[in-house]
Amino acid sequence: MKLIVAIIQPYRLEEVKQALYAAQVHLITVSEVLGHGRQKGVTEYYRGVKETGNLLRKVRLEIAVNENFVEPTINAIIKGAKTGKTGDGKIFVLDLKECIRIRTGDRGTEAIG
Amino acid sequence: MNGLPVNTVDTLFVLISAALVMLMTPGLALFYGGMVRRKNILGVLMQCFAAMCILNVWWIMIGYSLSFAPSNGFWGGLGWLGLKNVGYAPMPDYSSTIPNRVFMIFQAMFAVITPALIIGAFAERMKFSAYLIFTLLWATFVYAPICHWVWGSGGWLKQMGVLDFAGGIVVHTTAGVAALVTTIIIGKRKNLNHSPAPHNLPLVVLGTGLLWFGWFGFNAGSALGVNEIAVNAFITTNTAAATAGITWSLLEWIRNGRPTVFGIITGCVAGLATVTPGAGYVGIGSAMLIGILASILCFIAVAVVKPKYGYDDSLDVFGVHGVGGILGTICVGLFASKAVNPQGADGLFFGNPHFLLTQATAVLIAALYTVIVTFLIYKFIDIFLGVRINEQEESIGVDLSQHREHAYTILE
Numbered sequence: 001m002k003l004i005v006a007i008i009q010p011y012r013l014e015e016v017k018q019a020l021y022a023a024q025v026h027l028i029t030v031s032e033v034l035g036h037g038r039q040k041g042v043t044e045y046y047r048g049v050k051e052t053g054n055l056l057r058k059v060r061l062e063i064a065v066n067e068n069f070v071e072p073t074i075n076a077i078i079k080g081a082k083t084g085k086t087g088d089g090k091i092f093v094l095d096l097k098e099c100i101r102i103r104t105g106d107r108g109t110e111a112i113g
Numbered sequence: 114m115n116g117l118p119v120n121t122v123d124t125l126f127v128l129i130s131a132a133l134v135m136l137m138t139p140g141l142a143l144f145y146g147g148m149v150r151r152k153n154i155l156g157v158l159m160q161c162f163a164a165m166c167i168l169n170v171w172w173i174m175i176g177y178s179l180s181f182a183p184s185n186g187f188w189g190g191l192g193w194l195g196l197k198n199v200g201y202a203p204m205p206d207y208s209s210t211i212p213n214r215v216f217m218i219f220q221a222m223f224a225v226i227t228p229a230l231i232i233g234a235f236a237e238r239m240k241f242s243a244y245l246i247f248t249l250l251w252a253t254f255v256y257a258p259i260c261h262w263v264w265g266s267g268g269w270l271k272q273m274g275v276l277d278f279a280g281g282i283v284v285h286t287t288a289g290v291a292a293l294v295t296t297i298i299i300g301k302r303k304n305l306n307h308s309p310a311p312h313n314l315p316l317v318v319l320g321t322g323l324l325w326f327g328w329f330g331f332n333a334g335s336a337l338g339v340n341e342i343a344v345n346a347f348i349t350t351n352t353a354a355a356t357a358g359i360t361w362s363l364l365e366w367i368r369n370g371r372p373t374v375f376g377i378i379t380g381c382v383a384g385l386a387t388v389t390p391g392a393g394y395v396g397i398g399s400a401m402l403i404g405i406l407a408s409i410l411c412f413i414a415v416a417v418v419k420p421k422y423g424y425d426d427s428l429d430v431f432g433v434h435g436v437g438g439i440l441g442t443i444c445v446g447l448f449a450s451k452a453v454n455p456q457g458a459d460g461l462f463f464g465n466p467h468f469l470l471t472q473a474t475a476v477l478i479a480a481l482y483t484v485i486v487t488f489l490i491y492k493f494i495d496i497f498l499g500v501r502i503n504e505q506e507e508s509i510g511v512d513l514s515q516h517r518e519h520a521y522t523i524l525e
Contacts, residue, residue, distance in 0.1 A: 011508035014304045032523055057523065083505075 016080030120210035130334025134222035140323025147316030152510025179257035186269030233428030234292035279335035281390025289435020301425035346392035349400035356404030357384020386437030399448035446472030
């Protein structure tokens with residue numbers, strides 16, 4: 001089992017979701033986060049004052065999957081999130097030790113799907 | 114100077130009413146702003162405030178002349194450009210007791226809010242520069258002429274006997290129909306399978322409160338004096354809003370099992386829009402019926418017709434203001450009574466079916482003219498500038514792509 005954590009551009013979320021659904025991945029947790037990548041911040045203006053270097057808004061996806069879903073999930077995220085420009089984000093794949101479904105007490109690969 | 118004495122009480126009343134109507138545009142901004150997704154709220158607020166800024170200047174420079182200067186039946190001409198010949202003396206064609214300039218500034222607020230109403234139709238996907246040009250052209254070629262036809266000295270619809278107390282045709286029909294036209298041409302928002310829920314419903318509620326409050330200036334103020342008609346308009350306005358709110362809630366309760374906040378306030382606005390043309394011509398009982406009819410028809414337009422035809426009128430400008438304005442104008446033809454307003458007319462239910470025909474013809478002509486000219490203006494801008502933002506800008510949101518600002522921060 002793996003936990004896939006991805007940081008993507010907020011405005012690509014819809015495309016990523018569609019790509020994941022197409023890959024039969026339906027279980028996903030999304031949160032809004034701030035962070036710094038390699039790119040410099042977007043430029044914003046407040047009453048004409050230019051501000052750069054702000055922490056950027058990103059969306060973080062967390063998806064726990066069984067081994068056979070790891071590559072399809074990664075590919076779906078790339079398909080949805082990639083624009084080719086700096087700031088598209090990153091995908092982290094972590095080993096997942098255990099997964100428990102609260103309702104039934106199921107554990108492991110059973111509980112993930 | 115024509116020597117008519119200015120009545121200071123009437124003048125004070127209309128000035129205060131003008132201030133009330135002014136507040137409706139910021140109210141509308143919150144009403145619409147709360148409804149869009151949170152990445153687009155500033156775009157809507159900006160469009161509303163830009164309308165206040167550019168249209169107020171436009172009105173002083175050319176708008177008031179085009180709309181109200183005495184000329185022929187079709188437009189006001191250029192006689193009052195830059196407020197030339199618009200002085201402190203009353204203009205008896207409009208009111209013999211308040212200064213022409215006071216009438217001018219009262220009407221300025223109507224000219225601001227009418228184009229601003231259309232914003233809801235193309236919300237979340239229009240280029241800001243295109244919006245500015247659209248607003249100016251639309252005000253010049255749609256609002257000003259129709260305003261002159263219905264309210265202007267010698268206006269041809271006015272001569273026909275058409276009655277529009279505070280803007281059922283001039284404001285709500287024109288804006289609502291223009292909304293339908295622009296929403297169809299600009300196309301649906303991207304990546305939307307269903308209308309998104311308002312991102313901040315309390316803002317929508319606050320906006321509705323400000324609109325209802327300002328509407329007293331809009332309708333009662335349209336009596337242009339402190340008199341029986343103003344009192345009647347105040348009460349009919351309030352009553353129609355209330356009955357329409359109740360009706361919408363009941364419809365939702367029956368159809369969907371629960372009355373909603375979004376529903377009750379939509380009903381109130383539908384009632385306010387619908388009673389507008391009749392506020393000074395119909396009695397209080399009729400106003401209740403108008404409120405009920407308003408919610409029934411607007412509910413059908415929003416909950417049945419729109420999903421069926423699938424046009425993406427983002428914030429239901431046509432469904433609420435267009436349908437409300439058209440219905441309200443027809444309702445004047447049904448419910449108007451000379452017992453309420455001797456300068457008005459009797460409608461169908463008071464023995465004068467011919468007047469209903471007059472009202473229906475007028476609203477049809479105004480709607481047709483609006484469709485054609487709005488379409489031409491849109492296409493003209495689209496050729497030279499492009500009206501719609503590109504897909505990426507739309508995904509990012511209007512706030513950041515058009516104004517480089519965020520409405521809300523996270524964490525800090």
